[in-house]
Amino acid sequence: MTSDNLEHLDDDLDSVLADVWQRLGRAVSDRRAAMHTPVVATIGPDGAPSQRVMVLRAFDRGTATLRFHTDARAAKVNQVGPSGPVSVLCYDPGAKRQFRLSGTAGIETDTSAADQAWAEATLFAKRCYLADPAPGTVSQTPVSGLPANIEGRKPDDDDEVAPGRANFALLMAQIETVEFLHLAHTGHRRAVFRKSPDGDWRGQWLVP
Numbered sequence: 001m002t003s004d005n006l007e008h009l010d011d012d013l014d015s016v017l018a019d020v021w022q023r024l025g026r027a028v029s030d031r032r033a034a035m036h037t038p039v040v041a042t043i044g045p046d047g048a049p050s051q052r053v054m055v056l057r058a059f060d061r062g063t064a065t066l067r068f069h070t071d072a073r074a075a076k077v078n079q080v081g082p083s084g085p086v087s088v089l090c091y092d093p094g095a096k097r098q099f100r101l102s103g104t105a106g107i108e109t110d111t112s113a114a115d116q117a118w119a120e121a122t123l124f125a126k127r128c129y130l131a132d133p134a135p136g137t138v139s140q141t142p143v144s145g146l147p148a149n150i151e152g153r154k155p156d157d158d159d160e161v162a163p164g165r166a167n168f169a170l171l172m173a174q175i176e177t178v179e180f181l182h183l184a185h186t187g188h189r190r191a192v193f194r195k196s197p198d199g200d201w202r203g204q205w206l207v208p
């Protein structure tokens, strides 16, 4: 497929929204996809915005929910709280598309979904959650935060990383608005889609 084909987009709102969902789905499974690592923005208690790159772990088309993994002690978890505003920015330079997704985020630590995500995580991924003290703690020296006995090597088995489960959390972002931008020499295209209370998505073109 040439890059021209990759960039092609029908001038049709349904096709645009289908393109968004398809690319988000691919971004989960393809670790090399640019949208595999979007920027997730939250708002702190003082009203200040805060952004960070996160790995997109799952996307559920039916509920328009994105799943991310994080440390339960991380600043972003406090910022989201039980329910907080979230904005997720995805950009694929090859496809020349930017998705600006916004909605409401929640944190899950003790749900069956969190248990399942933990069970499916690799030993290396689980090792991240053994940091002590918590991520973001000031240190007098450059440190990974990992216990010395596990730093620099793959954990032997699940028992070794099991204490990390207490620090493992899901950040679930329920998307309510999708803003789409496609850059093209033939004319940029921009559209916004809002989820209506009945669950349907309504789109409108915008001037880019």
Ligand SMILES: Cc1cc2nc3c(=O)[nH]c(=O)nc-3n(C[C@H](O)[C@H](O)[C@H](O)COP(=O)(O)O)c2cc1C
Binding pocket: 037, 050, 051, 052, 053, 054, 055, 056, 068, 069, 070, 071, 074, 075, 076, 077, 135, 136
């Ligand atoms: C490529 C990349 C992927 C990352 N993936 C995650 C992730 O999936 N979850 C996460 O909590 N932090 C991830 N981080 C680290 C965050 O960007 C951030 O530095 C950290 O989570 C602390 O953010 P906070 O203090 O706002 O909670 C990633 C960073 C990079 C550069």
